[in-house]
Amino acid sequence: MTAPSYATTRPSRTIDGLLLAGLIAVAAAVTRAIWFTPVEARQGLAQKIFYVHVPSAFIALYVAFALLAISSALYLWLRDPRLDRMAESAAEVGLVYMSVVLLTGPIWGKTVWGTWWTWDARLTLTLFLWFIVLGLLLLRQSIDERSMRARYSAVLGLLAAILVPFIHISVYLFRTLHPRPIVLKPSAPSLPGTMLTTLLLSLAAFLLLFIGLMRTRYRYATDRDELLAVEGSE
Amino acid sequence: MNPATPDNGAFMVAGYVVAVVVYLAYALLLVRRQRALNRRWATAPRPIRPGAPPPPDAAA
Numbered sequence: 001m002t003a004p005s006y007a008t009t010r011p012s013r014t015i016d017g018l019l020l021a022g023l024i025a026v027a028a029a030v031t032r033a034i035w036f037t038p039v040e041a042r043q044g045l046a047q048k049i050f051y052v053h054v055p056s057a058f059i060a061l062y063v064a065f066a067l068l069a070i071s072s073a074l075y076l077w078l079r080d081p082r083l084d085r086m087a088e089s090a091a092e093v094g095l096v097y098m099s100v101v102l103l104t105g106p107i108w109g110k111t112v113w114g115t116w117w118t119w120d121a122r123l124t125l126t127l128f129l130w131f132i133v134l135g136l137l138l139l140r141q142s143i144d145e146r147s148m149r150a151r152y153s154a155v156l157g158l159l160a161a162i163l164v165p166f167i168h169i170s171v172y173l174f175r176t177l178h179p180r181p182i183v184l185k186p187s188a189p190s191l192p193g194t195m196l197t198t199l200l201l202s203l204a205a206f207l208l209l210f211i212g213l214m215r216t217r218y219r220y221a222t223d224r225d226e227l228l229a230v231e232g233s234e
Numbered sequence: 235m236n237p238a239t240p241d242n243g244a245f246m247v248a249g250y251v252v253a254v255v256v257y258l259a260y261a262l263l264l265v266r267r268q269r270a271l272n273r274r275w276a277t278a279p280r281p282i283r284p285g286a287p288p289p290p291d292a293a294a
Contacts, residue, residue, distance in 0.1 A: 014268045019261060026257065030250060044240040049249035056253070096260045100253045107249045111242045209257065216264045223271050230278050 012219040019216050022209030029198075029205035037198040046111040049104050051198055054183075055206040056100040061164050063210060064094025065129070069161030072154035081225065084150035087157050088140060089217040093210060095133045102130055113177050121170035122178040125163055132160040 033051035040047035071087035074080070105123070106116040117123065136156045143149035171180045183189040189196055 012268060012272075014265050014272065019264075023258075023261060030254070034246070034250070039239060041239055044242045046240075046242040046245040046249070048246050052250060052253045093260075096256060100256050103252045103256065104249045107245050107252065111240065111245045213261065213264065216261075216268070220264065220268050220271060223268070223275070227271065227275055227278055232279075 012223055016212055016216045016219070018208070019212030022205070022212035025205035025208045029202040033198050033202060038192070038194055040195075043112050046108055049108040051202045052206075053101060053104045053108060054199065055203040056097045056104070058203060059206055059210050060094045060097035060101060061167060063207070064090050064097060065133075065161050065164050067214075068094060068133075068157045069164075072157035072161075075150060075154045076158075079147070079150075081146070081150065082222075084154070085218055085221040085225065087154060088137075088221055089214050091133050091136050091153075091157060091160075093213045093217055095130065095137065096213070097206075097210070098126070098130050098133065102127065109177070118177050120176040120178060121174040122167060122176050125167045125170055129160060129163045129167065132156065132163070136160060 029051070033048050037048065037051070039045055067090040068087050071083045071090060075083040075087060109118075110116050136153050139156060140149055140153050143152060168181075170176065171178055182191055183196070183199065191199065
């Protein structure tokens with residue numbers, strides 16, 4: 001007689017409280033940016049894309065892909081599956097943030113540069129990074145064996161993150177249409193106080209959203225791996 | 235508004251709409267994936283937990 005079976009693990013909630021809080025915070029930040037922040041005199045209303053574009057870029061490059069690199073490096077050292085799940089989640093959420101950067105940038109660029117896109121160093125390297133991270137996620141889909149999948153994607157994750165410092169300094173190394181940083185620079189931020197406050201609030205809101213998305217994505221990965229183990233697929 | 239300031243509010247709206255759509259779509263995708271996973275959990279074969287009481291249908 002086979003042993004009866006019953007549940008040992010309860011799957012996670014579908015909607016995370018931090019995710020909801022992040023979405024509400026972003027809605028509040030967008031409201032402040034559109035209605036309660038002055039219009040830039042030379043660029044007009046389109047400059048307000050700045051409050052979505054810059055926080056998304058900052059979090060994708062310096063939070064998500066940094067987390068991807070650290071988790072990947074630690075996975076190669078410790079071989080802990082939790083680190084692989086963290087790297088996988090950071091890559092996916094980072095790709096979403098980077099997609100927003102690559103979509104909002106050209107809309108803003110069209111109004112101030114007169115062109116949607118230009119193949120300069122900053123934009124091209126950012127697009128390359130987007131493709132590498134997309135490739136990492138597709139690679140994960142194509143490998144069934146868990147440790148091999150984790151090892152290969154950790155190596156690719158580390159290689160992707162190497163592009164981040166190059167993207168940051170590309171505006172100093174090459175002639176480019178993209179402006180140099182006005183906040184993340186050695187001297188004081190060259191931005192009026194109200195605009196700087198809105199930028200920092202947007203950054204905090206998008207960071208909260210990132211944490212909510214990461215937590216939801218990581219829990220999904222954990223539940224999925226436990227389910228696969230229970231089903232005997234892995 | 236300063237008369238020299240360009241009238242490009244449509245670009246601002248487009249930028250914000252694109253960003254909001256991408257973030258909301260991804261959040262909804264995560265929720266739907268978790269729901270689908272929870273449904274799979276409901277029908278998955280489950281291992282025995284040591285010391286736990288048997289389920290009601292164990293006698294059958």
